[in-house]
Amino acid sequence: MTSTKTFHIDKLKETFSEKENVKVSDIISFYRQFDDNIKRATVDWRIYDLVNKGILHRVSRGLYSLTESEGKAYIPEINKSLKYLSGKIHNQFPFIDTCIWSTKWLNEFMLHQPFRFYTMLEVENEVMESVFYALKEQGKEVFLDPSEEILNNYVVNSSEPIIITRLTTEAPTQKINKVVTQTIEKLLVDIYCDPVIFAAQQGAELKRIYQTVFDKYKVDTTKMFRYASRRNKRDEITDFINNQVKIRQ
Structure with a gap:
């Protein structure tokens, strides 16, 4: 279960709210302000968890966003x-x-x-x-x-x-x-x-x-x-x- 305290979710949203896309390196730097020795594997697991919780949204490899992409749902016509x-x-x-x-x-x-x-x-x-x-x-x-x-x-x-x-x-x-x-x-x-x-x-x-x-x-x-x-x-x-x-x- 995602820990708000460990993951600093509110601070994460505040930090990246104005950015269209967030790189993995940005997220690593964000977490290093709380733990200088945090491992890359730990950050990867946090990203994975945040994506599953709908807090981060994967745009492409190594690139994330705090907001889902715009656009309407694709509903094709069934004839x-x-x-x-x-x-x-x-x-x-x-x-x-x-x-x-x-x-x-x-x-x-x-x-x-x-x-x-x-x-x-x-x-x-x-x-x-x-x-x-x-x-x-x-x-x-x-x-x-x-x-x-x-x-x-x-x-x-x-x-x-x-x-x-x-x-x-x-x-x-x-x-x-x-x-x-x-x-x-x-x-x-x-x-x-x-x-x-x-x-x-x-x-x-x-x-x-x-x-x-x-x-x-x-x-x-x-x-x-x-x-x-x-x-x-x-x-x-x-x-x-x-x-x-x-x-x-």
């Missing part, structure tokens, strides 16, 4: 097609975890906007093939974790393609109109981690998407980096944000 697909899946596979969304949502953040979109259906690894064949039997244009060749030769020529991929365990999702779908944190990580499926969102567009999202929406960076870790891309995404994105407080 009838997504809702219908979600209902069909859960009627046939009532106990599996899913995440359903449309790549059309990415156009909100892009300059050069694609005219073809995919419905992304993420399911648990163990049932990917079962879901694939179930949808195939229903006459759906469905593709199971397609390669670049399949994407370029077949998916792009489909009218309503559904792409099935593996849902990472403990992925940050949200439920909207009874449909489990993307959070903005998951969306950002996914388009970085899957450059084949999201080829249209790479390069300058990737930077534009990240910048627009951070400018417009509230992003829980702690949640985002935790998910990035589960996809083994935390360091890469951290470096990308630090070098390419200007975080607005």
Whole structure:
């Protein structure tokens, strides 16, 4: 449990209330005025605890803020097609975890906007093939974790393609109109981690998407980096944000 006396929370807020961002070195210097011999590991644990308590908010690696980033919550529109697909899946596979969304949502953040979109259906690894064949039997244009060749030769020529991929365990999702779908944190990580499926969102567009999202929406960076870790891309995404994105407080 965080001790207000040990952590000097009131003094911490007073000291950094006017600063947009606080570096780890700033926090170390702050605590050294109370204990000249405080160890870096002790400060790291205090920072960890303060983040968990919602007193500090992680902006990027080694950078924190006393206030959460501005912006509104990201709540994408669930159309009838997504809702219908979600209902069909859960009627046939009532106990599996899913995440359903449309790549059309990415156009909100892009300059050069694609005219073809995919419905992304993420399911648990163990049932990917079962879901694939179930949808195939229903006459759906469905593709199971397609390669670049399949994407370029077949998916792009489909009218309503559904792409099935593996849902990472403990992925940050949200439920909207009874449909489990993307959070903005998951969306950002996914388009970085899957450059084949999201080829249209790479390069300058990737930077534009990240910048627009951070400018417009509230992003829980702690949640985002935790998910990035589960996809083994935390360091890469951290470096990308630090070098390419200007975080607005």
